[in-house]
Amino acid sequence: MLGPVILAASRSDKMRRFVSAAPGTKQVVDRFIAGETVEDVIPIVQDITGRGLEVTLDVVGEDITTVEQSYAARDAYLELIGRLKELGLGERAEMSVKLSMFGQSLPSPAGGPSGPAAAFPNGHELALANVRPVVEAAAGIGTTVTLDAEDHTTLDSMFAIHQELRKDFPQTGCVIQAYLFRTEEDARRLAADGSRVRIVKGAYKEPASVALQDKSEIDKAYVRIMKILMDGEGYPMIGSHDPRLISIGQELARRAGRKLDEYEFQMLYGIRSEEQNRLAAEGHRMRVYTAYGTDWYGYFMRRLAEKPANLLFFARSILTKG
Numbered sequence: 001m002l003g004p005v006i007l008a009a010s011r012s013d014k015m016r017r018f019v020s021a022a023p024g025t026k027q028v029v030d031r032f033i034a035g036e037t038v039e040d041v042i043p044i045v046q047d048i049t050g051r052g053l054e055v056t057l058d059v060v061g062e063d064i065t066t067v068e069q070s071y072a073a074r075d076a077y078l079e080l081i082g083r084l085k086e087l088g089l090g091e092r093a094e095m096s097v098k099l100s101m102f103g104q105s106l107p108s109p110a111g112g113p114s115g116p117a118a119a120f121p122n123g124h125e126l127a128l129a130n131v132r133p134v135v136e137a138a139a140g141i142g143t144t145v146t147l148d149a150e151d152h153t154t155l156d157s158m159f160a161i162h163q164e165l166r167k168d169f170p171q172t173g174c175v176i177q178a179y180l181f182r183t184e185e186d187a188r189r190l191a192a193d194g195s196r197v198r199i200v201k202g203a204y205k206e207p208a209s210v211a212l213q214d215k216s217e218i219d220k221a222y223v224r225i226m227k228i229l230m231d232g233e234g235y236p237m238i239g240s241h242d243p244r245l246i247s248i249g250q251e252l253a254r255r256a257g258r259k260l261d262e263y264e265f266q267m268l269y270g271i272r273s274e275e276q277n278r279l280a281a282e283g284h285r286m287r288v289y290t291a292y293g294t295d296w297y298g299y300f301m302r303r304l305a306e307k308p309a310n311l312l313f314f315a316r317s318i319l320t321k322g
Helices: 002-009 013-021 025-032 038-050 067-087 123-140 152-166 183-192 215-231 243-255 273-281 297-306 308-321
Strands: 054-059 093-097 145-147 173-177 196-200 235-239 264-268 286-292
Touching: 038 054, 038 067, 038 286, 054 067, 067 093, 067 123, 093 123, 123 145, 123 152, 145 152, 152 173, 173 183, 173 235, 183 196, 183 215, 196 215, 215 235, 215 243, 235 243, 243 273, 264 273, 273 286
Parallel strands: 054 093, 054 286, 093 145, 145 173, 173 196, 196 235, 235 264, 264 286
Antiparallel strands: none
């Protein structure tokens, strides 16, 4: 019941100010956010990869309002890729990007009749222009980029950009969300097309007209979609911390005749680290979704909404520090 309330709070400037100023916030944020700068996150990447795991890196901050911010987001990822190249980490670290951070949701014409984005007719074209050099640079160091899913209104644009990027960079991945009614159809299309696809339950506040609301129904949909992906021609990436869904994913992979390097599991940085190590020790590809940056609020609130235990941990920290 608290999940929708927390997700609504993730869009509130008043709640942003309150949470940011709360005395226990930093302790909890540090559990989920690997740092504020690329120099903060590199030692964490080295530690994770040194333990036989892989990473996907997310520079947080999707709530942009200007074209200049979209360029800054692009440049932040290019800086990250440069550091990964210097350290030879390209094959163990990929990137996850939210296209809204690259300008996808900016109004048309993006930047107005004049200014830095005058060449782009809309936010969709601006996002594609911004993300392409990131995908190209990632390919240059032997890795790739996954386009994160956001709320349902952005998905047609995201899938179109994914399709366009795959013409030149076929390893470009995308994310689908089990709670949306459209997702089984999307999964069939992507599986037949040989795409890299991460499946997650979904972490945005969506209306009942487009998304399942009951947890048990979402779990059932998740299993159906996993089966579609495992039986298909693509590369499934199972984004879940749920032991039951992980076990089902392993069994579906076995039934589909997949080898251990033909799919992977993904979990968030700071959550179920022992399970991450266990899966890697068993020979599974285990990737840790690792976020960093200064604009952490939206990402942090979605992590609280996903699991009540996270909210309790946060509340205790505030009370203790208070």
